Amino acid sequence: MGSRMCLRQGGITIGQNNPLGDMLKKSMKEHSLSMRKLGERTGMDTATISRIINGKQPAKIHHLTSFSKHLSIPVEQLMEAVGVEFGKLSTVPVVPIGDELQEDSLQFILKSIQLLDYPFTKEHVRLELDKYEQYAQTNEGDRMIRDNFHAKVKEVSGWGPFIDQLNDTYTQYCSEQGTVEERAVLGSALLYFILSADIIPDYLFPIGYIDDVMAVQLAMERLTALQAAERIVEK
Numbered sequence: 001m002g003s004r005m006c007l008r009q010g011g012i013t014i015g016q017n018n019p020l021g022d023m024l025k026k027s028m029k030e031h032s033l034s035m036r037k038l039g040e041r042t043g044m045d046t047a048t049i050s051r052i053i054n055g056k057q058p059a060k061i062h063h064l065t066s067f068s069k070h071l072s073i074p075v076e077q078l079m080e081a082v083g084v085e086f087g088k089l090s091t092v093p094v095v096p097i098g099d100e101l102q103e104d105s106l107q108f109i110l111k112s113i114q115l116l117d118y119p120f121t122k123e124h125v126r127l128e129l130d131k132y133e134q135y136a137q138t139n140e141g142d143r144m145i146r147d148n149f150h151a152k153v154k155e156v157s158g159w160g161p162f163i164d165q166l167n168d169t170y171t172q173y174c175s176e177q178g179t180v181e182e183r184a185v186l187g188s189a190l191l192y193f194i195l196s197a198d199i200i201p202d203y204l205f206p207i208g209y210i211d212d213v214m215a216v217q218l219a220m221e222r223l224t225a226l227q228a229a230e231r232i233v234e235k
Helices: 019-030 034-041 045-052 063-070 076-082 085-092 105-111 122-136 139-156 159-173 180-195 207-234
Strands: 007-009 012-014
Touching: 019 045, 019 063, 034 045, 034 063, 045 180, 063 076, 063 180, 076 180, 122 139, 122 180, 139 159, 139 180, 159 207, 180 207
Parallel strands: none
Antiparallel strands: 007 012
């Protein structure tokens, strides 16, 4: 998209170069829409539209999806205009099972979800994984994983290395090798993926699966720590 001679603070582009604002103004002109008319169609306050166009307020996902609908601009283009490198979402780096979580991968994920309308941190995902660890050790949790994993994978349509990681996790879980605690960690990531109560809704594809990617990576981080502790005990 070219270099940007501007500053970014809190998701807001400050300076003369405002790609989102330029894109919106161009499309509004093509559709013969004023900010007031666009506000009537989108249900947004005219002042909000003005602030977004002028780079004084960050656009959130509901703003972008509404602009996309009423201005006929692909939401992917709008996301890239606010600095989310949408194309990279299909190749979010995922670490192999047993490797430590890569901080640059995590930072990319966190940057990609800046469009959410509510605070989100990896701690939210970690708390959910803690709950699922317990559930994975029950017969009901085990049945949930085995009966629903493959159907859920089909919904994602083979989304990049994320699916490879999930398949590896599922294979390792079903092999029943490792300790009960290790299998519970693997199961927690699988249950997070399978169950519908995601922190980020899945319909925001592919951003909707970013928290699932994070869940897998955090589970791998926990698994690595467990295995390291076990090796110390064995010595």
